Amino acid sequence: MAKLPIAIPQLVESFGPHLHQTPPGGWTSAEEPDRVVKTHCCFCGQQCGIQLKVKNERIVGFDPWEEFSFNSGKLCPKGVKRYLQGDHPDRLLAPLERAPGKGFRPIDWNTALDRTAAAINRIQAVHGNDAFAVLSGASLTNEKAYLMGKFARVALRTANIDYNGRLCMVSAAAASKKILGYDRAANPWSDIRKSKCILVAGANIAECAPITTDYLWSAREAGAKIIVLDPRMTPIARTVDLYIPVRSGGDIGIFNGMLHVMIERGWIDRAFIDAHTTGFDEVERVVRRYTPEYAAKIAGVPASMIVRAAELWGPAESSFLLHSRGIEHHTKGVDNCMAAINLVVATGRIGREGSGYAMITGQGNGQGAREQGQKCDQLPGHRDIENPAHREHMARVWGVSEATIPHKGLSALEIFEAAHAGTIKGMLLMSFNPMVSLPDQGFIREALEKLEHFAVIDFFLSETARFADVVFPGSLMEEDEGTTTNVEGRVIRHRKVVHPPGEAREDWRIICDLARRVGPKDKFEFDSPRAIFEELRAASRGGASDYYGITWEKIDERQGVFWPCPDLDHPGTPRLYEGGKFAHPDGKAHFQPVEWRPAAEEPDAEYPLTLTSGRVVAHYLSGNQTRRIGALVKQTPEPYCEMHPRLAEKLEVEDGDFVAIESRRGTTTLRAMIVKTIRPDHVFVPYHWPLQRAVNNCTIRAIDPVSKIPEFKICAVRVKRASRPTDENVQLGPEAGGLR
């Protein structure tokens, strides 16, 4: 039974998060390193090049890697301090099993693997294959992501595998595929610098994709106009040409309203639309209603801003759309993205230098990890799990019969709902921390507690791993090798810098060890990540994300290779859709008409405010890694509730006062941060913290019908002044979920 073995403060005492402040060997240790290894940062989809310094087989510091052209040495604070996760006192050094009343006790590898294998066999024998679920992550290398998919479908034969990219990229992916054909940024980042008009929709670039800032600013120096849509005035928004403080969930008003004005003023490319697209008539019919005045009501901004946006974007010589979670984390996330992409296709400004489109991936391998077959509805190479030809192909690669490959399974949040309902009985989880990251935390905890067996692979005992029956100590990115695919669709290589500490093992070895115990033995005889990559190449061959022509040598020679790369002498494809050739079978872009609809829960008399959530630059996702790095915790120790002075005045709240944020699902009590840079009808809380300090206690368990992404960006709350909380965890360090 997946229950906490002891109280949280005791677990924190043994497993952290504790702060790692100084490098191993002290501050002078990096002066004469034994070696310096060129690799990449693990903390976001930009995948900046970085060099790590090694002394006595421990990582002691970093040096910029200026020759790597994507970031030319630039790094955000997470990249600078990432080396401190190595040699961390909280690292898991041996497999653990839950010891109720005592915590966790170390066990040997065979015992641990046998226990989980036996639980899988038992659960599947009694309740069917699908009763055991696999949850994976988008911070994993392509090789590990591929292996997780194969493990679920070939070893466990469960339909229920999904990943935390479900909280991240899926709305963008679905929209891009529907209109353009591929699920990938359409252009390399170098095109941003050459664009004359850039629309940034729901992307806090300064904090979530910091390296992209220089790309934006250099476009601006060359004369680009920049438009930003965000309910908060982000650091980027402050100095741009047009900042539109759209209300959360009102984006379609802006996009459809802009298109309305553009059609009226002749700022669309009819010749391009006729030659290269389908479905524009229907879009035109829909947006006819979206006059600036009508659209402004939806967007919650003055109509003049929508007109101004159309004036900047419509007649521009070249243009670039960038969007991310701000428009994607909605029950209409796919629609939001489609309405934005319609603006790109209607001008024909795509597939050219300086003109195009990109979704900004969030997680380290947000792009690649969704291509290799660990999504509940996809097989490797972006293949469709319900397409008979695609299934046949994978059956051949895996050497299994097509009939044994499971069909479409449940998405991440649905897997927890099934666990809550009792139809899923067991779970293996890696690279995912739902006890911070999923909405409606109270429900997620109940779901976990109902599992008969819960196994976790992680390098730290995350808030979720505390519920595990068995914990397998895995590896950091720098303790293994493999490839990732960056925000641009460029496949790059992470190098092994040091070995995993103690008895910890590379994740792929753990998966193979488990697979050999529960599935066909001969299918998991990999001896290295490279061997997995070779199979991945063949598996992706002929698929949309074709890696067949990519080798590790080629990656090294060319500073990465952009997929699709169908054969060995192919140079890769940095820019998609050149010459107006789209990736649908008819070669055309397929416009999608979009009507605005309300969020699952809009503010009302009882809960009158909109709660929105997001990231800060010092932390990565659920914080399992960054809340253990002293310098990053110092930069942003704890979450807070941003509110406008007008709202604060009404609530009689002063800066630094505690406020209780209450929704129909739960509460979190935090300090208020009073800022003019947010809409007065919204409050904002960053989401990297657990327990009573998790904004996801309040967020809503509602998902987009197509992408299944949760609606993190809007739900209804009320906020009131509170006294300092007195719960059992409040005395912990803020990195653990306490308050200073």
Add this chain to the structure above:
Amino acid sequence: MSELAFFIDYSRCIGCRSCVQACEECDTHRGTSMIHLETIERRNTVQTAPQMCMHCEDPICARVCPADAIKQTPDGVTQSSLKPRCIGCENCVMSCPFGVPKYEASIDQMMKCDYCYDRTSTGKKPMCATVCPSQALTFATREEVERTRRGRAINEWKFGDEIVRTKVFVLVPLATERIDVGLTALRTKKNGPEARVPSDDVAALLENEVLP
């Protein structure tokens, strides 16, 4: 090709503190950052400003040092205080027009940016300017900066009657020849040239909206 120089463009800064975190990782003073990030006034704005040593041509900090602990290199870099000499009197802290030197009580010594001398003297870029994601801090040739940036690079400051020339350049709007106020204007923003405070108020942008 002309020499590489240091340029600051405050309008680019996104407040990420990468410069501060990376400065702390430099071999000569690892564990202590010598660059500071000023948060203007978070209530009103997200604007921030990095503050490093400007490396004055005629450094007042060195002039006022009674122990002669602050040295200038022949190539114009004003170094941090020398360990055995610095008596912790804080004269430099008080005299610097840019408010740069900081007294470190734990070591009873003044610490300040030394232009990453270990790096720059061997042809490498300073740590902060290398990592800065927005390139608000940049280390490049003057030609490159003039080719790729819109503003003008100036290194002349007027404090009252005194003209101070610095090794470090600041990018300003084209019409500006010299900066007549100290960075205090940037820091307090009360009378900054652009007076951005009202436009950073989101409520002010939402004319007819029904708001709380």
